[in-house]
Amino acid sequence: MKKYDKLQKNALGRIVPGEVNGQKVYPYMGIGKHRPSGRKYATPIVSSADFPADGNKLIPNLKEALIKSGLKDGMTISTHHHFRNGDLVADQIFDIAKEMGIKNLVWFPSASFECHSTLIKYLEDGTIHHIEGSMNGALGRFTTEGKMAGIGVLRSHGGRYQAIQDGEVHIDIAVIAAPTADPFGNATGDRGPAACGLLGFALGDSQYADKVIIVTDNLIPFPCIPWQIQGNYVDYVVQLEKIGIPEKIVSGTTEITKSPDRLLLAEWTAQFCDEAGIIKDGFSFQAGAGGTALSIGIYFAEILKARGMKSRWARGGSNKYLVKMLEDGLLEYILDGQTFDLEGVRSMRENEGHVNTSPFTSYNYHGKGNFASMVDVVILGATEVDVNFNANVVSHSDGYLLHGIGGWQNCLFAKCTILPVPLFRDRIPIIVDEVTTICGPGELIDVIVTERGIAINPRRKDLIELMKDSKLPIKTIEELKEEAERICGKPEKPKLTDEIVAIIKWVDGTVIDAVRKIEK
Amino acid sequence: MEFSSENIALSGNKGKGIRSDCFVSLEITKSGGLEIEIQSKVNVFYGNANRSLALHILQFFEIKNAKLLIEDTGAIESVLAARIEAAIKMLVNSDKSYLPAMLAANNYTTTKERNRFSRLYLPGNSPSLMLNAGIHQPNGIILDLEDAVAVDKKFEARFLVRNALRAIDFYGAERMVRINQIPKGIEDLDYIVPHNVNLILVPKCEETGQILVLNNRINELKKLHNISNEIWLMPIIESAKGVMNAYQIALSASNIVSMAIGLEDYTADLGCRRTNEATESFFARSVVVNACRAAGIQPIDSVFSDIADMDALKENVLKSKVLGFDGMGCIHPRQIKVIHEYFSPDIAEIEKAKKIVLAFDDATAKGLGVVSLGTKMIDPPVVKRAIKTIDLAINMGKLAKDWRMEA
Numbered sequence: 001m002k003k004y005d006k007l008q009k010n011a012l013g014r015i016v017p018g019e020v021n022g023q024k025v026y027p028y029m030g031i032g033k034h035r036p037s038g039r040k041y042a043t044p045i046v047s048s049a050d051f052p053a054d055g056n057k058l059i060p061n062l063k064e065a066l067i068k069s070g071l072k073d074g075m076t077i078s079t080h081h082h083f084r085n086g087d088l089v090a091d092q093i094f095d096i097a098k099e100m101g102i103k104n105l106v107w108f109p110s111a112s113f114e115c116h117s118t119l120i121k122y123l124e125d126g127t128i129h130h131i132e133g134s135m136n137g138a139l140g141r142f143t144t145e146g147k148m149a150g151i152g153v154l155r156s157h158g159g160r161y162q163a164i165q166d167g168e169v170h171i172d173i174a175v176i177a178a179p180t181a182d183p184f185g186n187a188t189g190d191r192g193p194a195a196c197g198l199l200g201f202a203l204g205d206s207q208y209a210d211k212v213i214i215v216t217d218n219l220i221p222f223p224c225i226p227w228q229i230q231g232n233y234v235d236y237v238v239q240l241e242k243i244g245i246p247e248k249i250v251s252g253t254t255e256i257t258k259s260p261d262r263l264l265l266a267e268w269t270a271q272f273c274d275e276a277g278i279i280k281d282g283f284s285f286q287a288g289a290g291g292t293a294l295s296i297g298i299y300f301a302e303i304l305k306a307r308g309m310k311s312r313w314a315r316g317g318s319n320k321y322l323v324k325m326l327e328d329g330l331l332e333y334i335l336d337g338q339t340f341d342l343e344g345v346r347s348m349r350e351n352e353g354h355v356n357t358s359p360f361t362s363y364n365y366h367g368k369g370n371f372a373s374m375v376d377v378v379i380l381g382a383t384e385v386d387v388n389f390n391a392n393v394v395s396h397s398d399g400y401l402l403h404g405i406g407g408w409q410n411c412l413f414a415k416c417t418i419l420p421v422p423l424f425r426d427r428i429p430i431i432v433d434e435v436t437t438i439c440g441p442g443e444l445i446d447v448i449v450t451e452r453g454i455a456i457n458p459r460r461k462d463l464i465e466l467m468k469d470s471k472l473p474i475k476t477i478e479e480l481k482e483e484a485e486r487i488c489g490k491p492e493k494p495k496l497t498d499e500i501v502a503i504i505k506w507v508d509g510t511v512i513d514a515v516r517k518i519e520k
Numbered sequence: 521m522e523f524s525s526e527n528i529a530l531s532g533n534k535g536k537g538i539r540s541d542c543f544v545s546l547e548i549t550k551s552g553g554l555e556i557e558i559q560s561k562v563n564v565f566y567g568n569a570n571r572s573l574a575l576h577i578l579q580f581f582e583i584k585n586a587k588l589l590i591e592d593t594g595a596i597e598s599v600l601a602a603r604i605e606a607a608i609k610m611l612v613n614s615d616k617s618y619l620p621a622m623l624a625a626n627n628y629t630t631t632k633e634r635n636r637f638s639r640l641y642l643p644g645n646s647p648s649l650m651l652n653a654g655i656h657q658p659n660g661i662i663l664d665l666e667d668a669v670a671v672d673k674k675f676e677a678r679f680l681v682r683n684a685l686r687a688i689d690f691y692g693a694e695r696m697v698r699i700n701q702i703p704k705g706i707e708d709l710d711y712i713v714p715h716n717v718n719l720i721l722v723p724k725c726e727e728t729g730q731i732l733v734l735n736n737r738i739n740e741l742k743k744l745h746n747i748s749n750e751i752w753l754m755p756i757i758e759s760a761k762g763v764m765n766a767y768q769i770a771l772s773a774s775n776i777v778s779m780a781i782g783l784e785d786y787t788a789d790l791g792c793r794r795t796n797e798a799t800e801s802f803f804a805r806s807v808v809v810n811a812c813r814a815a816g817i818q819p820i821d822s823v824f825s826d827i828a829d830m831d832a833l834k835e836n837v838l839k840s841k842v843l844g845f846d847g848m849g850c851i852h853p854r855q856i857k858v859i860h861e862y863f864s865p866d867i868a869e870i871e872k873a874k875k876i877v878l879a880f881d882d883a884t885a886k887g888l889g890v891v892s893l894g895t896k897m898i899d900p901p902v903v904k905r906a907i908k909t910i911d912l913a914i915n916m917g918k919l920a921k922d923w924r925m926e927a
Contacts, residue, residue: 260853261652398564426539426594427562451655471917487651487689489597491565 003151004500012390012438016511020503021130021150023168028512031441036366036509041167043208055184055222057237062215063096065236066173069211071097074104074129075172078209080202081111082177082189082338086248089177089215092240094122102127106150108169109133110160110201111404115248123148132169133160134394134404135502143501144401146517152401152502154394157201157337158363158370158410159507164204166366168509174209176202176229177243181216185234186227189339190349190356192218194244197318197339197348199228200358206233217243228356250341257291261451265420266292268472269379269449270299276466278377278416279303286315286372286411287379289340292420296379297321304330315362315375315411318344318354326353335371337362337407363410365507370410378414382421384435387477389442389457391419392435394504397428399436399494399518401502409507412444416463420449429484429491431455431477436494438513439504453480495519521557521589523547529610531676532603533645534591540648542592542600546607549585554578560592573597577604577618598687599647599680606676620687622715629749630694630718632777635659635915636818637847637863638856639696643668644677650684654691656853662696665708666723674700678711685715694718696754702730706737713741717751719777724785725755726762728772735773750775754820758782759789763804770815778818780849781808796832798839809844823849830858837862864916865909873913874923876906881924 006018010027018025026034051057059065071077077097079090090109097105103126107119110133117138122128130150135143143152155163163169178187179194189199194217206212206229214229215238224231257263269292273279279300287293297314298321304310310329314322316336320343325331327347334354339345347354362371372378383403384392393408395401411417421430431450446463448455453475456463467474495518502515525547534543542560549555556574558567574588588607592600598620605618639660642649646668653661663681665674681697697712698721699705705722712720722734731753738751753776755769762769763786770779783801787794794800805821812819821840824833837859840848847863850856865873875893880903883891891898913919 260656263854264655427596428565428594451652487596489566489569491562492568494564 004503010511010513012441012512014438014513016503016514017151017500020153020511025503026510028506028510031443032508034508034510036166040165041170041208043210055231057185057231057234058183058219059236059238062092062175062213062238062240063099065213065238066093066096067100068236069173069213071100071102071173073102074106076106076108076132076170078108078171078174078205079110080176080199080205081109081113082196082199082201083194083244083249084196085113085115086194086245087113087115087177088242088244089175089240090116091118093175094119094127098122098125098127104129104149107131107133108171110157111406112136112139114138134406135401136403140401140403144395144399144515144518145520146499146501148501151500152515153505154405154502155505156363156405156409156507157359157407158365158372159405159505159509161204161359161364162366162507162509163505164208165364166509171205171209173211173213174202174205175213175215176206178214178216178229179243180218180220180224181214181237182220182222182224182231183237184222185212185214185229185231185237186222186224187214187216187229187231187234188224188226189228190226190345192216194218194242194246194249195342195345196244196249197345198336198356200337200356202229203358203360206230211235213238215240215243217241250339250345257295259291261422262292263295264451265422265449266295267299268454269296269418269420270303272418272447272449272454272467272472273300273377273416274303275470275472276416276463279309281309282312283376284311284313284315284374285377285379286375286414288381288408289317289319290381293379293381294319294321296420297325301325301328301330315357315371315378316340316344318347320344323347323351323354326351335362359407363407363507365410372407372410373413373415375411375414377416377418378411379418379420380408380411382419382430384430384432385419385421385445385448385477386432386435386442387481389445389448389477390435390438391440391442391445392437393439395437395515397432397436397491397494399496399516401437401515405439405504409440412440416446417444418447418449419445423450423452423480423484424488427488429481429488431481431484433481437504437515441512448477448480450480452483455480521545521555521587523587524549527611529607531606531610534593538593538648540594540596540599540651541646542590542595542603544591544603544607545589546604546611547587548583548611549587551585552587553585554583555587556590557588558590558592560590560594562592562594569597570600573600574604577601577608580618581605581608581612581614581616583608583612595647596651596687598683602679602683603676606679609679610675617682620683622686623689625689626686626695626716628692630752632750632752634694635847635912636694636778636820638850638859639694639820639847640850640853640856641668641698641823644681645669645673647680647684650688653853654689654693656856657691658693658850658853658856659847660694660696660719661690662698662721662849664698666698666700666705678708682711682715685712685717696721698723698756702734706733709734709737709741713738713747713751714745719752719754721780722753722755723782724758724762725769726759727765728768731755731769731772731776735775752777754778754780756780756782757804757808758785760786762786763807766807766811767814770811770817776815776817778820778846779808779812780820781805781822783822805843805845813844818846819844821845821848823851824855825851827852827855830854833858834862860916864918865913869909870913870919873906873909876903877910878924880906
């Protein structure tokens with residue numbers, strides 16, 4: 001089997017494969033252009049006759065549960081990333097697979113973190129064939145250097161749900177780490193020693209995997225209330241000593257930035273939203289997890305408070321700042337996709353207005369609508385933006401794949417998408433002629449805020465008109481690019497080969513771009 | 521890179537937390553040609569450009585054989601050049617200077633009366649803080665060669681400050697340099713006067729003689745480099761003696777546009793502790809304000825050092841304004857906004873000033889010599905202050921230029 005085949009040009013002019021890891025894939029055709037027909041994927045019919053009538057699905061250990069699930073060569077194993085850098089489960093699964101001599105597994109996490117670099121040894125020895133999810137840090141370097149046996153497939157959170165639901169990815173075994181669960185398999189993330197808030201990223205896995213294993217370090221008697229994951233989907237429950245490291249699950253990285261340059265970006269972004277009439281009574285917003293994005297929420301709160309207004313809803317990543325807005329009455333609902341700190345977890349338990357959501361409700365493009373496109377303004381990051389407003393979030397200018405897509409692509413459908421980014425980082429310009437990897441098409445990206453000026457996408461004539469008398473430094477994206485090059489010098493292009501090592505899926509399952517191998 | 525002798529020149533910074541800088545090790549050898557090694561995470565983008573720059577500088581100083589190691593963390597060209605030149609000049613005597621191009625945008629001059637609410641201190645040997653300083657729009661930036669630079673880094677900092685004056689855009693901020701204490705600070709002038717410094721801060725100024733020596737050298741350099749625009753001075757009073765001589769100092773030269781007080785050194789000189797209430801410096805601050813007003817220049821307050829506490833900064837600014845100061849120093853960009861906000865006129869002051877100015881307009885139109893507001897007569901100095909308040913409010917964007925139309 002060739003790693004990839006049938007190279008072709010997609011609608012953005014990027015050369016992408018039409019076949020990856022032996023599977024047909026479609027090139028990106030434009031926004032809303034790819035309309036697959038047919039029916040969604042469904043799991044086989046099962047009978048309660050095959051499950052214990054007393055509801056006790058406990059299995060003594062993970063290995064036995066995996067064996068009972070029929071673990072064998074070539075299977076796709078899924079995990080979720082609600083434990084972020086504190087996950088202790090993925091490692092254990094592949095340790096067992098290695099011990100059993102299983103080969104060529106596909107790991108299908110909802111995201112990977114630096115803690116998963118331990119899996120490189122299994123990618124090297126053939127236990128894992130390739131990853132479909134995200135390849136962060138060391139895993140990203142490993143992939144970009146062409147060392148993975150298969151082609152990496154990166155999807156957004158919504159794209160992952162879409163792929164599962166449409167049957168593009170068939171999950172053989174889903175292992176769902178649950179901070180609290182009962183023997184029937186009902187599970188929740190909002191309590192227990194490894195509390196992480198919610199388990200929304202595992203929803204699709206529970207619904208569509210052939211076999212579902214819940215692992216928990218906090219087993220309680222039936223019923224586990226609330227049941228974020230329904231036990232009726234679950235085959236086996238395993239009790240482990242420890243499934244996650246709490247302080248790494250809710251990390252301290254979600255603090256507002258102290259950097260004056262980033263605070264300026266946040267301040268200008270908030271001011272832009274205000275002047276453009278976006279901040280009004282009942283508006284909705286979403287800000288990412290980075291320090292700059294968090295600070296924007298604080299400026300929003302100040303503006304709302306000063307005017308006696310409130311926001312109707314905000315999409316999380318929740319954190320203590322969003323919770324404070326909720327509890328101060330500046331915000332009515334947090335529709336939360338993942339909780340970033342303990343305050344978020346507490347609020348989810350205590351506040352009626354703090355609601356847990358999933359990639360299905362928030363992001364799935366092959367659904368009857370989703371929340372992301374209803375948001376008035378979304379604030380996101382990027383590693384690079386080009387003069388056509390195309391943006392990159394997965395790789396850096398040196399060609400290395402280092403980050404996942406997260407919900408980024410899905411969020412681009414908001415009514416206004418703003419990317420606050422520094423003009424350059426340590427002499428590396430962020431605004432460039434052409435991004436290394438296109439993750440989001442420019443037609444969905446409205447405003448770029450840098451510390452040296454704000455560029456509005458020429459397609460947004462309405463915003464340009466609204467801001468024409470603004471005191472904010474409105475410039476063209478070309479002016480920003482030139483200023484970056486004047487300060488930093490014009491960088492040389494890194495030497496990339498033609499060989500593809502990973503593909504980037506768009507929200508509808510088409511291939512928007514490919515990541516090339518780096519010449520070491 | 522292996523160096524063969526102990527006689528190696530080192531310049532720049534490296535280590536944890538250092539960014540946008542480089543650390544240069546240079547050995548002049550007897551043979552073997554020019555050997556250059558660059559370790560950098562941006563080599564893929566700028567490796568070739570950096571190598572040819574390094575080569576060019578070595579050749580410019582006619583160095584034929586050398587080993588040069590550059591450990592780079594994303595330094596821009598002018599920083600790299602400053603580090604290499606400093607290392608070369610630690611080993612070789614040369615009258616030549618390797619100057620980066622002067623940015624056209626950096627050729628502006630400043631006026632005596634301009635606003636000096638805020639001036640942001642930038643340590644003279646820390647390039648990462650210089651690059652984005654201007655975007656925070658302080659009234660002035662200070663490239664500091666004095667207290668913010670370690671004694672063993674003073675030499676190399678001069679090259680960095682010189683190159684920053686030429687190649688970094690501070691976006692309209694008044695370009696200031698704090699030189700070292702006179703007489704040592706006189707040597708700093710060669711590196712700043714020819715490169716369009718707008719204002720020089722004179723630290724620990726105690727007597728008029730220091731200003732005289734300074735201006736003599738400035739004028740020599742101006743003549744030598746054919747510079748006609750004024751270079752302003754801001755003496756800093758930082759000792760008991762300085763306070764006693766403040767008025768004479770303020771009057772000692774026509775290019776003195778303002779005078780600042782430095783309270784850390786002053787309280788040390790008095791032998792007392794610097795407190796938040798600042799009762800210990802009330803006298804000195806009042807003397808400086810008085811001296812400045814008497815001499816027709818701007819009195820500027822000391823920095824506020826708790827960069828995390830914006831509420832305390834606000835209180836400090838309001839106290840400072842009540843004492844009569846026109847501005848203060850900043851050590852963090854986030855302080856700028858607070859300083860501008862509270863040194864500039866507040867809404868009540870602006871409203872009052874508007875009424876007074878309108879009453880004055882009215883009286884002038886009617887040919888009346890006396891301005892009155894309601895039943896109260898308004899004295900001319902009050903009118904003058906109101907006009908100043910209005911001008912300032914317009915300047916700070918707190919009042920529309922055509923406010924009379926709205927009124």
